[in-house]
Amino acid sequence: MDLRRCFTLIVLAATLVLGGCASTGPVSLAEVRQFADASAKLGGYGELSRRYRDTYEREQPYLSPAADRIAKENDARRRAVYDDFVSIQKTVVLYMQTLSVLAGDARYDLSDRIDDLGNGLKANAESGLQQRQIAAYTGLTRLLTRVIASGYQNRSVETMVRDGDADVQVLLEAMIELTRLYAKTNDNEKKTVLGIFDVEIPFSTKTSDRMLVTLAKVHYLNKSTEYKLVDKRYDLALQGLTKVALGHQKLRENLNNLHGDEVRKLLAVYARDLTKLRDALSD
Template sequence: MLHIACTRLLPLWSLLCALLLGGCGTTTGGPVSLQEVREFADASARLGGYAELARRYRDTYVREQPYLSPAADKLARENDAKRKAVYEDFMGIQKTMVLYMQTLSLLAGDTRYDLSSRIDDLGNGLKANAESGLQQRHIVAYTGLTRLLTRVIASGYQNRSVETMVRDGDADVQVLLDAMIQLTRLYYKTNENEKKTILGIFDVEIPFATRSSDRMLVTLAKIHYMNKASEYKLIDRRYELALQGLTKVALGHQKMRENLGKLSNDEVRRLLTNYGRDLRTIRDGLTAE
């Protein structure tokens, strides 16, 4: 009789075991399955380069000033004031994106650390600026993402998940990444104008320095020209890499948004791994001398 009862209970016991093991597998496997999300978010937060290019944009006048005529200097000083006025807004966007990616990485990992002190980095908001390309939609996205970060971090990350963060943040993330791409193009264009101004002076002046007494001066001028040309070539490459990196971040985050609930899927993990690898390669290029 006991044998019959045990035999009848065996299928039920097997079912319970399967459910328990399945549940345990999901729980222990969760953090592992989000490893690619964490690595992508870390690579995005550490992309770098953007802050350096923003500072270079702000400091354009410092490099141009020795080469400018008095008439050109007046206009350059006006542009310098405009660039300095918007610099903090530009950096505010970058700081917000970095904090978002750090928070996303935290949610996708096992480690718990406190980012509450970083809330102060978010600033007080942006101002629309026609010359820089910052528009009202960028301001709205910035406000939305800062509110999301403040809410998540202030709550101690309780009741939050990667899926929730990505779903709630993607629209604003995409708009702010678009703003960063536009601003990087502005930096690129400003650098092109600076390059034409400075190298153009040498292109015009050197051919007219034909006296024998100018020989040493011409030699020094040519050396200076080559050094400046090399500098601009390096910076041009960094602008290109920064644009590639920001585009990769946008695409990677978009893929997560499109695959909510399937982030442990092999194909999604493979895509995020590739994006993370590409971002690390780009970061190495941005930091190379």
């Protein structure tokens, strides 16, 4: 074999080897990146947190003086814990964004997002947050600060998931519990608002009240429709958070096989389902 032919074969072999490595690198973690991106962009929780915070503004016109005093106290409690509830979401979103960066072939600077996490949960007694949830928040923020500040050096998807899964699961559990609290609060608000019409309209039988009754019925129908739509959003948000938790659990269970076809297909399904839920929440 002459030197020219030998050199050609060597170059061809190197090209095949390098080409194979390139096609099985970032591409093989595309589904991890898709799942992380879909999880970070799910939405719903932040909007419902704000709705929970602003409950009093909506129900106040329908309250009696006695009920109004109690409602004001509840309003103060909700506003006191709102920042903590939102901080949990911000931490989980930043974790998913970081996981997406690690699963891709580009490095984006997320250091400015660290400032959004604040100085930790206030552990307000009214929040109902458990100590393990506060500890999980602290643990995950420390992990994110360490990873992002280091420029993702010596960090892989596998080590990120291994180090973060326990805290992520606890915080997602907290978000699910809080979303159920939001739904329960909304249900109480619905009973307060619609209940007035249910009681008053049947007794408004005077001819002079006809226009007022008609306007009241229209308002009742509008509020009833609003609450039905919001109820659907709580359900969609709970479905999404549950899928994020299950998807991350599958990541943790398959850390040594993230390149496997079965795992990749499963993550792709979770990413697709989360995207559909996000679209539904955006309607």
